[in-house]
Structures are given as C-alpha cells and as structure tokens.
Amino acid sequence: MAIDINLIKLSYGRCLVSGGKKKFFDRFYDLFLASHPQISEKFTSTDLAKQQEALQYAISMAILYAEKKDTIAGQILANVRRTHSPRYMDIRREHYVLWEQCLLQTIREYDAEFDDKVEQNWRELTQQIITYMLSS
Numbered sequence: 001m002a003i004d005i006n007l008i009k010l011s012y013g014r015c016l017v018s019g020g021k022k023k024f025f026d027r028f029y030d031l032f033l034a035s036h037p038q039i040s041e042k043f044t045s046t047d048l049a050k051q052q053e054a055l056q057y058a059i060s061m062a063i064l065y066a067e068k069k070d071t072i073a074g075q076i077l078a079n080v081r082r083t084h085s086p087r088y089m090d091i092r093r094e095h096y097v098l099w100e101q102c103l104l105q106t107i108r109e110y111d112a113e114f115d116d117k118v119e120q121n122w123r124e125l126t127q128q129i130i131t132y133m134l135s136s
C-alpha cells in the first residue's frame with residue numbers, strides 16, 4: 001500500500017496541537033514505559049524530556065524518509081538503526097511492536113479525525129520504519 005503522506009502529516013499536526021505537543025509525547029511515554037518491564041528498564045537512566053525531543057525528531061525523519069528515501073533522513077535513520085541494534089541498545093522486534101501499539105494508541109486519542117484510513121496509513125509508515133530498523 002502506498003502511504004498517503006499528506007494524510008499522515010495532517011493527522012500528526014492535529015495530534016500536536018490538540019492538547020499541546022508535550023501532552024502527546026507524555027502520553028506516549030506513559031503508555032510505552034508501562035507496556036512491558038523490559039521497556040522501562042531500557043530507559044532507567046534516560047532524561048525523558050530529551051527523549052521526547054528525540055521521538056519528535058524521529059517521527060519527522062520517518063515521515064520524510066517515507067516521502068523520499070534518498071534524503072538526509074535516510075542517513076539519520078541509519079544512525080538510529082545502529083544505536084538500536086544488537087551491538088548497542090539491543091532493541092528487538094517485540095519492543096518495536098509495543099512502540100507501534102503505543103504510538104497508534106496515542107494518535108487515536110489525540111487526533112480528533114482518527115478513522116480506519118488514518119490508522120492504516122500510520123500502520124504502513126510504522127511498519128516501514130520498523131522493517132528498516134530491523135534490517136542490517
């Protein structure tokens with residue numbers, strides 16, 4: 001399925017303005033950290049305010065990457081893939097599944113126009129990024 005990037009951008013925009021972007025990312029991390037003990041363990045020494053910025057940046061890069069593969073976004077994501085690989089943080093498929101579920105749940109709560117079409121497009125985007133992160 002081809003991703004409708006414009007639909008994703010509009011949905012993401014609605015999420016960030018609906019309660020303020022801090023609320024959106026707070027909610028995501030509340031869900032994500034509570035999703036499994038292995039997830040909260042990975043973040044024990046993390047500054048969550050900084051991490052929220054990292055996620056915001058990562059989502060923008062993912063959107064840019066899905067839009068056009070051969071941009072700076074590809075290089076940045078390659079670096080993120082390295083930091084998350086078995087040699088470093090060792091983030092596994094099951095962790096990415098939780099990441100995707102929590103992100104979709106947060107979007108569902110914050111995008112007032114959330115529907116099946118919006119969900120399908122976000123799912124396609126997150127699947128592409130997860131496939132990329134797990135490839136070597």
Ligand code: HEM
Binds near residue numbers: 045046051055
């Ligand atoms: C596609 C999904 C994900 C993206 C795009 C993403 C992106 C990022 C980015 C941009 C950073 C900061 C820079 C870096 O260290 O490379 C980061 C850090 C981190 N991520 Fe992810 N991440 C993803 C999934 C996950 C998952 C599933 C976990 C599981 C626990 C995770 C755990 C972490 C940790 C522990 C850090 C380091 C925090 C610190 O500096 O203390 N990430 N991530």
